[in-house]
Amino acid sequence: MRLILLGPPGAGKGTQAQRLVAKHGIVQLSTGDMLRAAAAAGTPVGLRAKEIMERGELVPDEVVVAIIADRIGEADARRGFVLDGFPRTVPQAEALDRLLKERGLDLDAVIELKVDEAILMKRIETRIAEMTARGEKVRADDNAEALKKRLDAYRAQTAPLVDYYARTGQLKTVDGMAPIDAVTAEIDRLLRPARPGRSRAKTAGRRASRARAAKTKTARARAARRGPKASRGKAAARATGGKGRKRAAKAAPGSRKKAGRPVAKRGRAGRAGTRKTRAKRLTRAR
Numbered sequence: 389m390r391l392i393l394l395g396p397p398g399a400g401k402g403t404q405a406q407r408l409v410a411k412h413g414i415v416q417l418s419t420g421d422m423l424r425a426a427a428a429a430g431t432p433v434g435l436r437a438k439e440i441m442e443r444g445e446l447v448p449d450e451v452v453v454a455i456i457a458d459r460i461g462e463a464d465a466r467r468g469f470v471l472d473g474f475p476r477t478v479p480q481a482e483a484l485d486r487l488l489k490e491r492g493l494d495l496d497a498v499i500e501l502k503v504d505e506a507i508l509m510k511r512i513e514t515r516i517a518e519m520t521a522r523g524e525k526v527r528a529d530d531n532a533e534a535l536k537k538r539l540d541a542y543r544a545q546t547a548p549l550v551d552y553y554a555r556t557g558q559l560k561t562v563d564g565m566a567p568i569d570a571v572t573a574e575i576d577r578l579l580r581p582a583r584p585g586r587s588r589a590k591t592a593g594r595r596a597s598r599a600r601a602a603k604t605k606t607a608r609a610r611a612a613r614r615g616p617k618a619s620r621g622k623a624a625a626r627a628t629g630g631k632g633r634k635r636a637a638k639a640a641p642g643s644r645k646k647a648g649r650p651v652a653k654r655g656r657a658g659r660a661g662t663r664k665t666r667a668k669r670l671t672r673a674r
């Protein structure tokens with residue numbers, strides 16, 4: 389399975405990516421994590437990226453595209469991957485299309501986590517507070533100034549990807565404001581293969597034909613209770629031009645007696661009715 393998670397900083401891409409990894413046995417490819425690792429390792433690319441990241445700006449397209457091109461070719465990515473934080477610009481998306489095409493691969497879906505921007509700042513502030521409380525190191529770009537820049541960059545450069553993937557028909561949008569588990573459940577639902585031939589119209593049709601079959605069954609059972617003469621119904625009617633049915637109807641009450649069922653025990657359908665319906669009738673009469 390090959391997926392893209394799309395959404396602004398703090399939308400929950402990382403959290404959902406980890407759950408997708410656990411569920412589908414795929415790898416999470418986060419360009420942010422890879423760039424941070426390169427920066428920590430002190431590689432020339434990493435050091436260049438570090439400054440850009442700390443300002444909350446985007447690293448040049450060719451840098452991230454080169455990283456992704458190498459990464460998706462590695463053995464552990466063969467079973468599939470979830471891209472988190474890539475692509476972030478239209479040229480990156482176009483480069484990814486080319487990369488996948490060259491390798492004969494397809495994307496299964498692009499999942500957009502739609503969130504209310506006003507709430508994002510709050511979410512990230514909470515994340516920072518929680519990490520600090522746990523004694524964890526807070527990211528250098530998790531501060532109000534860099535965060536504002538990251539959101540601006542998202543709006544200007546990444547948000548157009550929503551239209552880009554809507555045009556290719558790969559976009560699936562999820563309410564990222566819902567609780568984490570609800571978002572996961574919604575993503576699972578979207579990724580579940582549609583059961584062939586299970587359209588709503590077909591299900592309704594199937595329900596109707598089941599109801600018809602049940603009716604026929606009840607009618608047949610009733611006719612059987614009435615006895616052989618009554619069940620002549622259709623055939624007799626055809627043979628006698630309609631009279632047969634009338635005759636069969638007339639024969640019905642008698643044939644019930646012949647079947648040896650006392651009138652009082654005819655059950656709900658019987659004229660006497662059940663004890664309950666009789667009681668009701670009595671109450672109404674009073």
Ligand code: ADP
Pocket residue numbers: 396397398419420421423440441442444445446447448449452472473474475476477480529538
């Ligand atoms: P978030 O999505 O919360 O902003 P990320 O960890 O995905 O955090 O990214 C952190 C930073 O890494 C970005 O602000 C940017 O500088 C850089 N970065 C990550 N992915 C890309 C990308 N695809 N293109 C350009 N820059 C990127």
